Amino acid sequence: MTFDLVPLTGDRTDRYLQLTEQAAALVAGESDRIANAANLSALLYHSLPEVNWAGFYFHDGHELVVGPFQGKPACVRIAIGTGVCGTAAHTRRTQLVPDVHDFPGHIACDADSRSEIVVPLVRAGELIGVLDLDSPRPARFDDIDRRGIEAVAEVFVDSLTTS
Template identity: 55%
Template structure:
């Protein structure tokens, strides 16, 4: 049995270090990408405070064959199932290949409100061989919840997962 219980008093850097180590331990040697995304979404939920959604969107194709993001494993309220590349915060991360750190989602052009309670968001692309294969998406009901430290920690996690999902 796994019991990952981070100390609530940890600073951001230590919290992300422990999250990384736990994710590495759980995904190492496991070839199933859905199992790995599910476990990492649960770990993020345990390690990162003040979230109302944490999970993955995977790259896929729409009915016309155009690339889009498709909902993957997550923790939180039901979410948008498909997001066009370039649309909203997740689509912007997928299109640009760059982390999106958004203090106020309502001020983000084209924001897609899957959960009206969300106020801030960080989305990190997962890149394999130069291509975005997924994004890690965290939402919070608190404005300006996410920091550069969160973004850097999640980017390191995304690099670890690039060959595991």
């Protein structure tokens, strides 16, 4: 299968709708979480401006373990409830952090990151992991980004139930 990144057009909401459609097309017919996480990480990293890290952490039953990502090398293990990723996993709520230096317990895997958004991945009430995006720009992510990244995360979770 060949997949070409198509430039996103329109306002930011329209671009996220297009990105979500691209994500759905990219994972169509594939249920392997590693394959889909790898492709979605690349899609997000190369499609969104001012993002220096995009990837997944998977819950192994005890903690979060780094999965496929794009960006600099990352922290391998994150305790549930620790840092932005661990907090998203614990609360099962999206964490939108304008300045990571103001987040208590922030784990600095990449010193260049200044803002972050982390979306928990939950299927049938079970924590699968989190989808994490970092930016070197403070306040890079807002509510439009939250809705858009949550939609892509939903595409990922839904792909896991495909036969």
